[in-house]
Amino acid sequence: MAHKISNEPKGRGVLVTLSGLIKADEIYKLNEQLISHELFTRWRYQIWDFSGTERLELTPDDLRSFAIQDSQASRKNPGQKVALIGRPNSRNLGLASVFHIFEEAWDGYDSKTFFDLDTAREWARQ
Numbered sequence: 001m002a003h004k005i006s007n008e009p010k011g012r013g014v015l016v017t018l019s020g021l022i023k024a025d026e027i028y029k030l031n032e033q034l035i036s037h038e039l040f041t042r043w044r045y046q047i048w049d050f051s052g053t054e055r056l057e058l059t060p061d062d063l064r065s066f067a068i069q070d071s072q073a074s075r076k077n078p079g080q081k082v083a084l085i086g087r088p089n090s091r092n093l094g095l096a097s098v099f100h101i102f103e104e105a106w107d108g109y110d111s112k113t114f115f116d117l118d119t120a121r122e123w124a125r126q
Helices: 022-037 058-074 093-105 119-123
Strands: 002-007 013-023 045-055 081-085 111-116
Touching: 013 022, 022 058, 045 119, 058 093, 081 093, 081 119, 093 111, 111 119
Parallel strands: 013 045, 045 081, 081 111
Antiparallel strands: 002 013
């Protein structure tokens, strides 16, 4: 998995752009890296851009682990939002829906799926 982390304007959030084959352990470690980032407590949102990925090797159990991880992170920075950008016509949208359910169930972050960066940013900044 290749990734790029970019700080959003005015330190409001972070954009994580992913490509290639995505595996659960890589996402978990990357999220841990974000949670330990010195600016984490200032961020109001995270945008995870999966639009350039080839394949996701994630299970519902992995998604639950991510939601639990976010629930724990919300103690450090409550109120963050998580926007996911999926690939249009992707079969992985079901995974995103399951993730959103787990986020709500585990009191993680408010999360939603989008198909373009501008719409994701607009929602995240509200």
